[in-house]
Amino acid sequence: MTSSRAVRALGIGAIALGALAIIAGSPRKPVAPLDVATLAREVSDEADHVTAVELARWIRDRKAGLRVIDIRDSADFDQFHIPSAERLSLEQLVSAPMGKGETIVLYSGGGAHAAQGWVFLRSRGLSNVYFLRGGVDEWLEEVMNPQLPRNAPAEERAERDSVAALSRYFGGLPRSVDSLVFTDRHRDGQAQTWRASVARTRGRGC
Amino acid sequence: MMAPFFETGAGSYAAALVIGIAFGWFLERSGMGSARKLAGQFYLTDLTVFKVMFTAIMTAMLGVFWLGWLGVLDVSRIYIPETFLIPQLTGGIVFGLGFALAGLCPGTSCVAAATGRMDGLSVVAGMFAGVLGSGIMFPLFERFYEKTPRGAYTIPQLFGSNDGIVVFAVVVLGIAGFRIAERLERRSIGT
Numbered sequence: 001m002t003s004s005r006a007v008r009a010l011g012i013g014a015i016a017l018g019a020l021a022i023i024a025g026s027p028r029k030p031v032a033p034l035d036v037a038t039l040a041r042e043v044s045d046e047a048d049h050v051t052a053v054e055l056a057r058w059i060r061d062r063k064a065g066l067r068v069i070d071i072r073d074s075a076d077f078d079q080f081h082i083p084s085a086e087r088l089s090l091e092q093l094v095s096a097p098m099g100k101g102e103t104i105v106l107y108s109g110g111g112a113h114a115a116q117g118w119v120f121l122r123s124r125g126l127s128n129v130y131f132l133r134g135g136v137d138e139w140l141e142e143v144m145n146p147q148l149p150r151n152a153p154a155e156e157r158a159e160r161d162s163v164a165a166l167s168r169y170f171g172g173l174p175r176s177v178d179s180l181v182f183t184d185r186h187r188d189g190q191a192q193t194w195r196a197s198v199a200r201t202r203g204r205g206c
Numbered sequence: 207m208m209a210p211f212f213e214t215g216a217g218s219y220a221a222a223l224v225i226g227i228a229f230g231w232f233l234e235r236s237g238m239g240s241a242r243k244l245a246g247q248f249y250l251t252d253l254t255v256f257k258v259m260f261t262a263i264m265t266a267m268l269g270v271f272w273l274g275w276l277g278v279l280d281v282s283r284i285y286i287p288e289t290f291l292i293p294q295l296t297g298g299i300v301f302g303l304g305f306a307l308a309g310l311c312p313g314t315s316c317v318a319a320a321t322g323r324m325d326g327l328s329v330v331a332g333m334f335a336g337v338l339g340s341g342i343m344f345p346l347f348e349r350f351y352e353k354t355p356r357g358a359y360t361i362p363q364l365f366g367s368n369d370g371i372v373v374f375a376v377v378v379l380g381i382a383g384f385r386i387a388e389r390l391e392r393r394s395i396g397t
Binding site for chain 1: 273281282283357368370371374376384
């Protein structure tokens with residue numbers, strides 16, 4: 001009899017909690033309205049993105065809570081992606097579970113989709129969100145195939161050597177050049193698509 | 207501090223071990239290591255499986271909802287598996303057939319195996335062989351596997367309602383289901 005009463009009480013309790021859930025509506029705390037002025041300031045201060053080299057350092061140093069998200073399609077992802085990256089579409093990004101303690105870095109082919117994804121995630125109330133402004137191209141050029149000045153001024157040599165070591169860590173091929181050829185190469189119209197760059201990187205073997 | 211407390215590392219493994227042992231213990235104590243008891247589900251003579259599983263679903267659902275509402279649990283960090291409609295319907299049919307044939311499902315087969323039952327051990331061996339085989343043959347049905355994707359789709363999204371209404375509906379369905387189950391069991395004892 002006591003057991004039957006306990007079961008009845010549990011049933012009534014469950015129904016009461018269920019009925020109250022209708023009033024409560026959602027188990028999620030309401031997100032504060034999007035503060036557009038703050039977003040604009042972050043964009044203006046360039047606090048919205050990371051460089052490929054910064055991202056590479058975070059990955060290498062296993063930054064706690066780092067989550068790298070590739071928002072290109074699966075074919076592009078399968079062909080090449082940044083180490084440790086996971087793939088999510090822009091639509092999935094809107095509802096994918098993400099923790100407040102995570103540092104999220106988005107990247108796309110160029111930078112436009114990743115920047116849009118940044119706005120989506122910031123509007124979800126997430127604060128540690130960044131995107132790779134130059135996308136995969138920037139990673140391939142600055143991490144996998146960096147062109148570093150041979151005769152750098154003394155104060156820049158440590159950084160140059162650090163980038164070269166970082167590139168080798170990811171299997172890249174840093175090259176020494178007489179000048180900062182990165183800008184020259186673009187000026188000469190010789191910039192390559194990321195697919196060509198991937199092919200060049202892969203062709204190198206291990 | 208908000209739950210979940212452990213996502214990676216030793217803490218998460220320790221938590222998984224404790225939860226796993228508790229899950230197995232309660233399954234066994236509910237008599238779910240017995241294929242006869244589980245088969246009774248399909249003959250509507252013993253609906254223990256339904257009652258235990260739906261009690262677990264209702265308890266977890268109410269717990270997650272209210273802990274999230276109170277700010278103790280960060281609901282946004284709970285992983286929602288993606289829905290692939292046709293492949294998962296097919297998988298459900300295969301799973302149901304296996305369940306009815308073996309009289310055990312994955313969790314209960316482990317419980318049965320742990321208590322030394324040969325049928326449990328056979329189902330566990332078959333399950334691992336199936337997992338290995340489907341893993342090896344995955345490229346053959348990879349395209350089918352990704353058909354009809356719906357993303358991380360939830361019941362509130364399907365009905366366009368808020369979470370609270372779905373919670374209440376599931377509770378009412380569960381309680382009504384328990385009443386019907388008890389009645390069916392009493393009828394089968396009477397016959």
